[in-house]
Amino acid sequence: MKRADGRAPDEIRPISLERGFIKHAQGSALISFGNTKVLCVAMVEEGVPPFLKGTGKGWLTAEYSMLPYSTPNRSPREIDQKKGRSYEIQRLIGRSLRAVVDLNKIPDKTIWIDCDVLQADGGTRCAAITGSFVCLLDVDNWLQRKKIVDDTIIKDFLAAVSVGLVNDEILLDLTFYEDSRASIDMNLVMTAGKKLVELQVSGEEYFFSRELLDKLIDVAEKGVEFIIQEEKRLL
Numbered sequence: 001m002k003r004a005d006g007r008a009p010d011e012i013r014p015i016s017l018e019r020g021f022i023k024h025a026q027g028s029a030l031i032s033f034g035n036t037k038v039l040c041v042a043m044v045e046e047g048v049p050p051f052l053k054g055t056g057k058g059w060l061t062a063e064y065s066m067l068p069y070s071t072p073n074r075s076p077r078e079i080d081q082k083k084g085r086s087y088e089i090q091r092l093i094g095r096s097l098r099a100v101v102d103l104n105k106i107p108d109k110t111i112w113i114d115c116d117v118l119q120a121d122g123g124t125r126c127a128a129i130t131g132s133f134v135c136l137l138d139v140d141n142w143l144q145r146k147k148i149v150d151d152t153i154i155k156d157f158l159a160a161v162s163v164g165l166v167n168d169e170i171l172l173d174l175t176f177y178e179d180s181r182a183s184i185d186m187n188l189v190m191t192a193g194k195k196l197v198e199l200q201v202s203g204e205e206y207f208f209s210r211e212l213l214d215k216l217i218d219v220a221e222k223g224v225e226f227i228i229q230e231e232k233r234l235l
Contacts, residue, residue, distance in 0.1 A: 017231075038117050039118055040128060133231070163220040
C-alpha cells in the first residue's frame with residue numbers, strides 16, 4: 001500500500017519538539033507527529049488527593065482536550081463535562097506516566113499534566129503521552145534544582161505509538177485517514193527497557209490471530225525505540 005505522505009509502512013512521521021513553550025510551567029513541550037500537534041504542560045502543586053493523604057506519597061494526573069479548531073469541523077469546548085473519549089484518554093496518559101515516576105520521592109505533591117490538541121491528524125493520545133514524558137524530564141530537573149529531591153524521579157524513558165492493519169498491511173503511526181480505514185487499531189505504550197505499560201487493541205468488524213498481534217507489537221516496538229531515540233536526540 002502506498003501511503004499518502006510517501007512513508008514506508010514501518011516509518012514514523014517527522015517528529016518535532018519545542019521545549020519550554022510555556023513560561024510559567026515547570027515543564028512544557030509542543031510536540032508534532034506530522035500534522036498532529038499537541039501542547040503538553042506539566043506543573044507541580046502542593047497537596048494530593050484524599051486517598052493519598054498521610055501516606056507520604058505523591059501523585060500524578062492528567063487532563064486532555066481537543067481544542068475547537070483541531071479538526072476540520074469545529075467541536076465545542078468541553079466546559080461542563082468531558083466527553084467519554086477525552087476522559088478515557090486522560091486516564092491513559094496519567095496511568096502511562098505514573099508507571100515511570102517514583103511517586104514516593106515527591107510526598108504530598110501532585111504533578112499535573114495538561115494536554116491540549118491543537119491540530120489532530122491521528123495518534124493524538126500517543127503524541128500526548130510522548131510530549132508529556134518530555135515535560136516530566138524538565139519537571140525532574142526543576143525538582144532537583146530546587147533541592148526538593150536528591151536524585152531523579154524518572155525510572156525509565158517512555159513513548160507511545162499507534163499501529164494498525166490497513167488493507168491487509170501493517171502500518172506504523174497512523175494518520176487519521178489511515179486510522180479511519182483500519183481493520184485493527186492499536187496503541188502501544190512502552191519503556192526504553194521494552195517493558196509494556198499499556199496496550200490498546202481492537203478489531204473493526206474483524207477478528208485476528210495471536211500471530212498477527214505479535215507482528216503488530218513487533219512493529220510498534222520498533223516505532224517506540226525510534227521515538228525514544230528522537231526524545232534523547234532532541235533533548
